[in-house]
Amino acid sequence: MVKYNTFKLIVAVLFTLVFGGLGGIVTAPEIATWYALLNKPSFNPPNYLFGPVWTLLYLLMGVSLYLIWKQPTSSVKTKSISLFFMQFFFNFCWSFIFFKFHQTGWAFAEIIVMWIFILLTIVAFSKLNTVAAWLLVPYISWVSFASLLNFMIWKLN
Numbered sequence: 001m002v003k004y005n006t007f008k009l010i011v012a013v014l015f016t017l018v019f020g021g022l023g024g025i026v027t028a029p030e031i032a033t034w035y036a037l038l039n040k041p042s043f044n045p046p047n048y049l050f051g052p053v054w055t056l057l058y059l060l061m062g063v064s065l066y067l068i069w070k071q072p073t074s075s076v077k078t079k080s081i082s083l084f085f086m087q088f089f090f091n092f093c094w095s096f097i098f099f100k101f102h103q104t105g106w107a108f109a110e111i112i113v114m115w116i117f118i119l120l121t122i123v124a125f126s127k128l129n130t131v132a133a134w135l136l137v138p139y140i141s142w143v144s145f146a147s148l149l150n151f152m153i154w155k156l157n
Contacts, residue, residue, distance in 0.1 A: 008069050009070045013062030019088070023095035024051065030099040039156035044149060057142060060135045061088070067132035068125055080124035087117035102152040118143060131136035 031047055055100055071077050090113055098107035118140045126133035 005066075005070050009063070009066045012066035012069060013059060016058040016062035016065065016088070017055070020054060021091055023092055023134075024096045027099045029147070034096035034102060035099065038153055041149065041152040041156065053142060054105075056095050057139045061139060064125065064132040064135035067129045067135070071128050074128075076127050080121065080128060081119060083124050084122040087114055087121050090117055098150065104150065104157060108147070108150045108154050111143065111150050113121070115140065115147060 027050075035047075061084075065081070068077060068080050068084070090110060094107055094110055094114060097110055099102050118136065122133045122136045122140060123137065
């Protein structure tokens with residue numbers, strides 16, 4: 001059982017890091033070009049901060065997912081994992097909408113939907129494992145900040 005749980009932990013963390021990293025592949029080329037030319041609010045963090053923050057958040061998401069995945073089978077577990085994948089899908093899409101397609105307004109609308117799904121995921125996870133839910137609090141906090149940043153960039157440009 002320990003080997004099986006270790007396998008689940010590795011898969012959950014690798015999933016979030018790899019698919020999160022794919023968003024980074026879309027983002028990276030745009031930082032020094034398109035993104036550099038945008039008007040940004042005074043509270044815009046330095047570019048070097050985003051990579052480490054997102055890496056940590058994806059790691060926390062992976063551990064959180066693992067804590068739910070190892071729970072006994074139930075309808076609550078199935079719903080919780082479905083919500084996790086929904087919010088993660090929106091997370092993945094945001095980088096494309098904002099950085100690849102340069103649609104800051106649509107990206108703002110999408111990040112609001114993502115935020116709602118993150119909140120729903122936290123609530124669902126809390127019914128199974130409070131640690132798993134709390135591990136997502138830094139994520140929703142950062143996405144709250146990113147939502148404000150996205151909104152301001154949209155309005156300033």
